[in-house]
Amino acid sequence: MAAETKLSHTAAMILQAIHAGHGYGFSVMEMTGLPSGTVYPAMRRLERDELIRSQWEKPSIAEAELRPPRKYYKLTRAGKATLDASQKRYPLIAKLIPAAEEVEQA
Amino acid sequence: MNQRLHLALLRGAALLVRAQEREEWLAEWRAELWYVRPRRRTAFCLGSFRDAFWLRRNGPAPVYLQSPWHCLAVLATLAACSAGLAFQLPLSRQFLLAPQLPAGTMTISGIPLEDYRQLSVDPSRSAFYGPPRFQAGSLNVALASRNLFDVLNVPLAPAIAPLVIASGDPRLIGQHLTVAGRTAQIAAILSENVWQLPGPANAWLLVDDQTLATESWGYAVAQMNRPTTYVSVLHTAGSVNRFICVPLAERRLLIAFLMMIGVGGLVLPAVTSLSLGEYPGSHGRRWIFLAAKFAFVLPIVLFGSLDLFSLIAIHLEAHAMIVGSVIGFRWVLIDQRRRCPVCLRTLTNPTTIGEPSRTLLEWYGTELICTKGHGLLHVPELRNSYSEQRWLRLDSSWSGLF
Numbered sequence: 001m002a003a004e005t006k007l008s009h010t011a012a013m014i015l016q017a018i019h020a021g022h023g024y025g026f027s028v029m030e031m032t033g034l035p036s037g038t039v040y041p042a043m044r045r046l047e048r049d050e051l052i053r054s055q056w057e058k059p060s061i062a063e064a065e066l067r068p069p070r071k072y073y074k075l076t077r078a079g080k081a082t083l084d085a086s087q088k089r090y091p092l093i094a095k096l097i098p099a100a101e102e103v104e105q106a
Numbered sequence: 107m108n109q110r111l112h113l114a115l116l117r118g119a120a121l122l123v124r125a126q127e128r129e130e131w132l133a134e135w136r137a138e139l140w141y142v143r144p145r146r147r148t149a150f151c152l153g154s155f156r157d158a159f160w161l162r163r164n165g166p167a168p169v170y171l172q173s174p175w176h177c178l179a180v181l182a183t184l185a186a187c188s189a190g191l192a193f194q195l196p197l198s199r200q201f202l203l204a205p206q207l208p209a210g211t212m213t214i215s216g217i218p219l220e221d222y223r224q225l226s227v228d229p230s231r232s233a234f235y236g237p238p239r240f241q242a243g244s245l246n247v248a249l250a251s252r253n254l255f256d257v258l259n260v261p262l263a264p265a266i267a268p269l270v271i272a273s274g275d276p277r278l279i280g281q282h283l284t285v286a287g288r289t290a291q292i293a294a295i296l297s298e299n300v301w302q303l304p305g306p307a308n309a310w311l312l313v314d315d316q317t318l319a320t321e322s323w324g325y326a327v328a329q330m331n332r333p334t335t336y337v338s339v340l341h342t343a344g345s346v347n348r349f350i351c352v353p354l355a356e357r358r359l360l361i362a363f364l365m366m367i368g369v370g371g372l373v374l375p376a377v378t379s380l381s382l383g384e385y386p387g388s389h390g391r392r393w394i395f396l397a398a399k400f401a402f403v404l405p406i407v408l409f410g411s412l413d414l415f416s417l418i419a420i421h422l423e424a425h426a427m428i429v430g431s432v433i434g435f436r437w438v439l440i441d442q443r444r445r446c447p448v449c450l451r452t453l454t455n456p457t458t459i460g461e462p463s464r465t466l467l468e469w470y471g472t473e474l475i476c477t478k479g480h481g482l483l484h485v486p487e488l489r490n491s492y493s494e495q496r497w498l499r500l501d502s503s504w505s506g507l508f
Contacts, residue, residue, distance in 0.1 A: 026141045027136070036138075036153030041160035048164070049458070068137040 049078035236321035268293035370431030
């Protein structure tokens with residue numbers, strides 16, 4: 001997948017949300033306000049295009065917090081490059097969904 | 107209760123996901139559901155269907171459908187199984203094997219018994235029954251001539267006081283019922299799906315003419331030599347009574363079958379493109395394969411709908427036939443478009459080419475390849491008049507790659 005791949009606004013929002021630390025589907029839904037029928041297929045598409053990758057958390061962590069284990073998503077190197085290009089196209093996205101470290105700095 | 111409903115929705119959607127991915131897919135959705143607030147859970151679970159459809163549409167075709175021979179074998183097996191099941195299940199068997207009405211069978215409603223006796227019809231080819239006279243559970247029982255069901259060509263089990271019921275489980279034949287203090291034996295159970303006698307009665311107690319004489323008016327059934335719209339009865343006083351004749355309509359399988367094809371064909375252009383793409387040269391095998399798939403899908407839908415009717419015992423078979431034919435025909439066309447026109451195997455390795463932002467000026471879509479090296483299929487993301495899916499044939503110089 002080319003680093004300059006252009007994403008739709010929705011896909012860019014989801015990529016930004018994952019980058020900002022909203023690493024699982026429901027958290028992305030909450031952050032973006034998009035319905036589940038949009039978020040999950042978009043994440044499958046991003047994963048198919050190798051812009052994000054997924055990993056189940058260890059059951060011991062989930063058990064300690066008395067909740068089911070989550071499937072976490074992270075940006076790949078290609079995903080980070082694509083997000084940088086998307087932020088130039090959609091500059092408001094980064095302001096709407098700031099990354100955790102940016103919130104702390106503010 | 108709600109939690110069960112939500113899990114049932116997720117499990118229903120999971121059936122659309124390929125078996126090898128299903129467990130993980132369901133685990134993810136169940137885990138995510140845990141975080142959703144109760145009020146939003148139903149909407150959340152309904153979104154899972156969209157996700158499951160996406161995975162199904164974008165995944166490879168099942169291995170058993172890739173080869174054309176395997177595909178036809180699977181379809182033939184499904185057709186044979188659904189037909190076999192239809193002949194085993196009681197309600198669908200009754201519908202399929204219902205005896206055919208004799209030609210020219212007519213009914214006359216509201217005819218006095220005296221007038222019926224003066225009809226110029228062979229008595230062995232006509233019969234009479236009255237309005238419901240007794241109640242036995244949910245049955246409205248009418249008295250009828252002994253030969254009523256001989257006229258209708260319905261075989262009866264031997265019984266002393268035969269009772270025929272309009273619909274029910276055929277295993278009830280031979281059982282005894284008490285009707286107006288008399289014991290009657292069930293001699294036949296009709297399939298209301300085939301034809302229906304006029305009047306509110308749903309059971310007929312067959313009696314001799316002497317008992318039937320207590321009726322003043324009722325319904326006549328007769329086999330007419332030629333189609334007629336009314337019959338006249340001349341009274342001794344010189345007056346003439348005329349009665350309208352109505353053919354006893356049969357809802358035969360052929361009518362349902364033709365309707366299924368007709369409606370399915372009309373709706374099809376609204377749910378998928380009818381085009382099979384551009385393919386240089388003629389590939390006769392491709393058309394034979396397409397025709398064979400249609401030929402197998404039709405009995406699958408027809409008998410499958412009857413199986414469904416028999417299993418749930420609700421008259422939804424016509425609806426199921428129409429919906430099933432649309433889904434089946436759509437699958438046939440989509441499957442045909444995703445096959446190599448030379449070897450007819452399903453094309454594999456879908457690759458996204460181009461970018462969505464260049465849709466109008468450049469090509470953007472998916473490219474699939476034939477694993478036997480016959481060519482590439484370009485499928486545009488947005489189909490329009492100038493961008494149809496195209497087949498790029500690879501000559502023998504490419505064979506070293508495959």
